[in-house]
Amino acid sequence: MPIDVQSKLLIVDDLPENLLALEALIRSPDRVVYRAGSAEAALSLLLEHEFALAIVDVQMPGMNGFELAEMMRGTERTRHIPIIFVSAAGRELNYAFQGYESGAVDFLHKPLDPHAVVSKVNVFVDLYQHRKALRHEMELLAAAHRKQEELVQQLQHTQLELERAVRMRDDFMSMVSHELRTPLNTLYLEAQLRQLHLSKGNLASFSPERLPAMIERDQRQIRNMVRLIDDMLDVTRMRRDALSIQTKPVDLAVLARAVVENLRQQAEAAGSTISLEAPAELHGVWDEFRIEQVLTNLLTNALRYGGGKPVEMVVERAGDVARVSVRDHGIGIAPEDQARIFEQFERTEHSRQHAAGLGLGLYITRKIVDLHAGQIGVESAAGQGARFTVELPLQVTATSPARNA
Structure with a gap:
């Protein structure tokens, strides 16, 4: 299928009158004809344009047509361009053989037959147009194939989700x-x-x-x-992005002591104890209810998976942030599981064997910490307990909804 593109033709001859006569024969609205008076000028044009056909006079001063053709065949950019030689030297077989050996696809002999010239040029222009159309179709097919692969991948991803x-x-x-x-x-x-x-x-x-x-x-x-x-x-x-925080001045040290006291009986039932290291006061601006939820979740997890061993909580100020760490000495968390335990309903296989639960506590804790523009992390190894650390800016300037789960 032809595509709407102009074909560029190159004619090379050292005589201006020959160039004019040849151009008059082959020009048409869908073609652009470039004239070169020497092989050197032709090479310059070949570096700038993509030609459908080159019509080259053999006898030229300096570099002749055969030498130009050999140079064209030696360059990747120009080796595919069909070359028709024009010669007044007669029809000797050895001369034609030299031309074909140089890369010619056809010969025109002077004086030129207008009908033969037009017919030959039309054939090569049509071939060029079909080649361009085929390349265009292949590019479209390749793009469609890539798009189809992307859609398949999206569908597979959606199916997995x-x-x-x-x-x-x-x-x-x-x-x-x-x-x-x-x-x-x-x-x-x-x-x-x-x-x-x-x-x-x-x-x-x-x-x-x-x-x-x-x-x-x-x-x-x-x-x-x-x-x-x-x-x-x-x-x-x-x-639903509906969880928000309502901030007010909070003494984190007082809040931590209250949470630890509330969990005393749970710690005793687990055969454990909770120790707290905190300053006399640590003031900041947070959502008191949500931060209490964070502290409770971390301590509850430590008691649940701590194997009845002591649990330590440390509350301290570090520059412009308040830092809370909760350390247990229980089953620990393997490195490959440490990222996913903060996602909803995610629990390690080892944790499932030790305690029941929905796998929501750490997910909710992370979301609350995110809402306070804070950070949460874990240091652990399987069988060596875990230390969860939360850092909260002392001042939260905006109450933004939680990011999508």
């Missing part, structure tokens, strides 16, 4: 069902046991000295369910 989302949804529903069933089953069994005691008139089970422990067990199970529901709500808000 959908499959991952389906697996995540199924895992999430399974985990939620399991996690909620545990405290609900405990409460249900406790309620059945109390009903049994009441039906038998066994009121001793409800004596004043037993009631506090009974209430504490109920509250602990209820807190577990509330924590799970709050985590799910937070993730939903993050996915």
Whole structure:
């Protein structure tokens, strides 16, 4: 299929009248004819333009037509250009052989036959046009193929994302069902046991000295369910970019001491202890509720995977940031897992064997730290415990929504 492009033709002859006569024969609206009065001038034009055909006079002073043709064949840019020689030397076979050996595709003999000249030029121009059209079609096909490959890759990526989302949804529903069933089953069994005691008139089970422990067990199970529901709500808000922070002056040292105190019983139940190293005060501007959530998540994780060994929290100021580190001496985290544990529903296989959970705590923690323009990182090795470090600017100037999950 021809494409809309002008064909450039080069004619080379040392006689201006021959150039004019030849140009008059071969010119047309879809062609541009370039004239060169010598082989040297022709070489200059060949370096600037892409020609469909070169018509070269053999007998020229200085460099002749055969020598020009040999130079053209020796250059990658010009070796593909068809060459028609024009000669007045007759039709000797050895002369023609020399021309073809130099790279000619045809010969024209003087005096020129106008019909033969036009016919030959038309053939080579048509060949050039078809070659350009074929190259254009191949480029279009190559571009279409690349586009198709990109679309296939996008579809494959989308399919993988959908499959991952389906697996995540199924895992999430399974985990939620399991996690909620545990405290609900405990409460249900406790309620059945109390009903049994009441039906038998066994009121001793409800004596004043037993009631506090009974209430504490109920509250602990209820807190577990509330924590799970709050985590799910937070993730939903993050996915809708609806989670924001409300900043105000906060004493981080006081907040850390309160969180540690609130987790004393949980630490005792895990057979562990929590030590806190903090200054008398460390003031900054943060969302107190969300930072409390961060500290609680880090300490809860340390108790959960710390193997009953002591957990240390350090709160300190480092220049313009407040730094909080939580260290445990438990199962640790392999280097290849340290990045993904901050993503939603991501847990290591080792952690699944040690404790239940949805894999949301560190994801929510990272998002809250991001909202405060802070940073969170972990230093760990498998079997050697872990140290989580959070750095928070002392002043947060804007409350921006969480980035998309």
